[in-house]
Amino acid sequence: MAIKTEGIIVRANGKTVGCLSAIGAINLSRDKTEKKCLDTGEIRTILDVIKTGDLDIETDYDPTDAAGHDELETVFDAGSEFEFEIELSDKGSSNGTKFTWSKAVVSALEINPDSDGEVGIKFTVAPGGKPTVTAAA
Secondary structure, eight states: OOOOOSOEEEEETTEEOOOEEEEOOOOEEOOEEEEEOTTTOOEEEEEOOOEEOOEEEEEEOOTTSOHHHHHHHHHHHHTOOEEEEEEESOOSSSOOOEEEEEEEEEEEEEEEEOTTSOEEEEEEEEOEEOOEEEOOO
16 A cells, blocks of 8 residues: 655754755666676676665745754755655654665755745755665654
8 A cells, every 4th residue: 555645854964954845756776787798698787786866855945944954054065974864744653754864965055036036945965875764653
């Protein structure tokens, strides 16, 4: 049975990042290399490690009310790794399903006023490898 979710929470080093307006899909992939055996002609497939594609995160920008924004800006400025978490709202009792990466980096940051006069902020997070998935409890 599929889970239903009505909301998503994003955290940077445990700090919640504002009100999300958009987030990319969690895209897992791995590279593969095919090698041909010169003796038999047999082709072997070698699989690389699982990695997660970059995630584009968009939120409203309020520099006075966003501990998570501050954390994302801090790790972006420092170029440091951080713990990145996405929590779905499929809550059983205390939390929803969580996807956690321990060595994410912020590779881009954009602050942009849009056409209706609201200022938004967009981060690109490179989560790294495969996430740790914790089911809702």
